[in-house]
């Protein structure tokens with residue numbers, strides 16, 4: 001187990017990384033950073049607009065730079081974007097610099113949770129299910145390889161939050177209190 005004082009949330013889009021991250025950071029007294037919101041704060045525009053202007057490659061560069069910047073510190077909870085695991089150097093940083101919780105969701109849950117969402121550029125256009133399935137096929141092995149622990153986010157946010165805290169206390173906090 002990783003004894004670092006950082007907590008990183010990974011997992012598919014709509015699993016609840018941003019929502020849960022905020023709650024967990026407050027609970028553990030960690031600084032909360034959502035990589036997408038931080039990109040928006042620094043660029044002064046939406047993630048979707050960054051994709052339009054700089055392409056996915058430009059977005060990924062920003063994402064990696066911010067992960068490296070915040071991951072270098074201690075006492076931070078980072079809610080990543082679902083594609084962060086695509087880059088090998090991001091996966092290495094996550095495993096080296098923090099305890100990694102993989103928040104899981106089924107495709108049906110993703111579709112339901114993002115039904116009104118217009119802010120995810122990779123889901124824009126037709127056939128969201130096919131896009132999500134294609135993402136899962138590539139990313140799931142990468143989440144598995146990177147995570148210390150996995151949690152199916154099948155209940156509401158409050159219940160998932162309680163479950164996450166129980167899991168983290170069991171596996172991560174015990175390690176850090178011994179270290």
Ligand SMILES: Nc1ncnc2c1ncn2[C@@H]1O[C@H](COP(=O)(O)OP(=O)(O)O)[C@@H](O)[C@H]1O
Nearest residue numbers: 013014015016017018019113153155156157160
């Ligand atoms: N466990 C959950 N149950 C129901 N809805 C959820 C849950 N977690 C998140 N949501 C909702 O799903 C949407 C996407 O959540 P978000 O935190 O942005 O996910 P992510 O950051 O993983 O893409 C939001 O509207 C959020 O309120």
Ligand SMILES: O=C(O)C1=C[C@@H](OP(=O)(O)O)[C@@H](O)[C@H](O)C1
Nearest residue numbers: 012013014036081082083120121
């Ligand atoms: O699936 C992806 O590659 C992306 C997921 C988004 O974050 P969420 O996981 O919070 O939706 C955001 O980083 C960007 O739109 C790209």
Ligand SMILES: [Mg+2]
Nearest residue numbers: 017018080081
């Ligand atoms: Mg998010």
